[in-house]
Amino acid sequence: MTGNSLLSVEDVTVNLPTPRGNLRAVDHVDLTVGAGRTLGVVGESGCGKTMLSRAILQLLPKKAKLSGRVMFDGQDLLKLSPEKLRQLRGRSLAVVFQDPMTSLNPVLTIGTQLIETLQEHLELDDAAATRRSVELLAAVGIPAPEQRLAQYPHQLSGGMRQRVAIAIALSCEPKLLIADEPTTALDVTIQAQILDLLAREQRRRHMAMIIITHDLGVVAGRTDEVAVMYAGRVVERAPTPDLFKKMRMPYTEALLAALPRLDAAPHTPLPAISGRPPDPTRPLRGCSFSPRCRYALARCQAEKPALEAAETSAHTFACFHPIETRADANA
C-alpha cells in the first residue's frame, strides 16, 4: 500500500474525550496520496474530515487520542520528535484553512506572516525573502503585491486573504498541500477562482494535494481520486471519473443529489438527506448510514460493512446493497 505514495494514512483512529463520553471522530481510516496527485475528501459537517486533516498535520486538540500510522515521505509523523515535525511543517507539508478571516494573525502584516515562514525554513536574508514574498503574492493573483506586504489582513477582502494564505502555504514549495474547505467561507463568485488557482499551482509545482470539502462539485474534475467520509469512516473511495460514472454507496448518491442543479425546473425543492448523522459518542452496531438510507435492510443494522473492492480494485465501498450502475440498470 505504501509503495511510491507520498502520504499514507494507515488505520488512523481519533478519539476525543467529551463531557458526554468518548467521541470517535475518525474511525480506522486508510488513505494514500501519490506524489503530485490530488485526493478529494468529501463528507458533510461532523463526518471527521477536518479531524483527519488535523491528525495528518499533528494539530489535534491536546486531549485527542490518535492511533494508527501516518507515513509521509518515508517517515511516520506520529513518531517524529517535535523539532523534526516542526521542520517538516510549512516546509514540505503545508495547509490552507477554511476561514481566511481567522487564519491570518490580525496584528501582523501580510509581509511578516509570509517572510517569517520563508526565513524559518529557507536560508534567505531579508531582501531575498521580501523579493520572494512579492513573487508569491503575484503568483496567487494579488494585485500590487509590493504594497500588500505592509498591509494587515483586515485591509484585504476574504478572497484576497485566502490568496495570501495560499501564498504562505506555497512559500516553501511543499510536497503536499492540505486544503481544508478552502472555499467554504468565500463568496460563490470567488470559490471557482480559488479552486482554479489551487489546481494551477498544484500542477505547476508538481505537489500533491488533499482537498477537503462537503461539496462533491468541488472535487469533480479537480481531483484524481475521491474518498467519501461518513461518521468518521471512509465509505467509498474511487478514482474521480469512476466515482461519478458509477457511484455505489447510497450516501454518495444522496450527497450528489443534494447539490443544487442548474438544469432543474425552477422552485424544485432541493433534495436534502433526511435525518442526521449518528451521534458519534454512541457508535452504531451496523452501517452508520443505515438509519438514513433508503435501501437499508435488516442486515445493515446488524453488521458493519467493510470497505471492499468493486470490479476495479481502485473502487472500494462499504455497503451491502450498493447501487447498481446506471449501465446495469439500462441493460
Added chain:
Amino acid sequence: MAFFVARRLLYLVPVLIAVSLLTFSIASLLPGDLAYTILGDQATPENVAALRADMGLDQPIWWRYLSWLGGVLQGDFGRSFRTGQTVLQAVGERLPVSIELMLLAQLGALGIGVPLAIICAARSGGPFDRFMTGTAFGMLSVPTFLSAILLIYFFAVELRWLPATGYVPFGEDPAANLRFMVLPALTLALAEWPSIMRVLRSDMIATLQEDYISLAKAKGLKASRILFVHALKPSSLTLVTITGINIGRLIGGAVIVETVFALPGIGRLLIGAILTRDLIILQGVVLLVGAGFVIMNFIVDLLYAVLDPRIRHGHA
C-alpha cells in the same frame, strides 16, 4: 491615526470638567465652616465674617466654583492656609517620589506577572500552571500593609539588607535612593502581579485557541516565536488596561505604603490635607490626580491602537 488622537483628546474635555466639579463639590459639601477651622475656638463672629468675606466663602457655591476653576485654568490652584505653600509647589515636591515608586512597582509587577502568565498559558492545566494560579489567588488576598510589614521584618530587621523607612532624593544620591525604594516598590509589585498574571494568562489561553495560532504551528514556526510574536500582542489589551489603571491609581500616591515606609509622596500629602482640613490642597491634589488618571486612560486608548491595527484603522 491623527484623527483618532484628535477625537480622543476631545473626549477628555467633558471628563475633566466633570472631575473638577465633583472634586469641588465634595470639598465644599463637607460639614463645618472653614473659617472656624482656621481661626480656632477663640474666633469672634466679626473675625469669622471678615475671613469668610476675604476667602469668598460668603459667595454662592457656583460663583466659588467658577472663580476656583478660573484660577485653575490660569495655573493658580490656590495655596494652603496652613503652610502658605501653593498647591503646585506642594505637589511638585511630592510627585517625583510617587512617580518613582509607581514606575518601580510597575516594573516589578510586570517583571513577575508577564513571564509567569506566558509560561502558565503555554502549559495551561499543567502542574506549574495550577500551582501559580493558586499562588496568585492567595497573593491577591494579602493586604499591602501585611506584606509591607513582613518585608520590613525579613529584609530590614532580620537580614539588615535594606533600610526600613526613610527617603533620599534621587538627585542627591541615586544608590541610596534606590535602596530606600526597593521595599516599598516590592510591596506594591507583590500586590499587583497576581492580577496582571491572571488577566494575561486567560487572554493568552484564549488567543492560543485561535485559528491563526494553528496556522503558525502548521507553518513550522518555533514555539517561542508563536508565543511572543503571534500570541502575546493580541493578548495584551486587557493587560494594558490593568497596567494603565494601576499607574493612574499610583499617581495619586500609595497611601498605605507611603505611610508605612515614611515616603514623602502624594499619598501622605493627601492624608495630611484631610486630617488638617486643608481643603485647598485637598481639592487641588484630587483634581491633579484625577487629571492624571484621565490622561493615563487616554494613553491606554492610544496603546490599543498601537497594538491592534484594526482599532487604528477604525474597523473595530
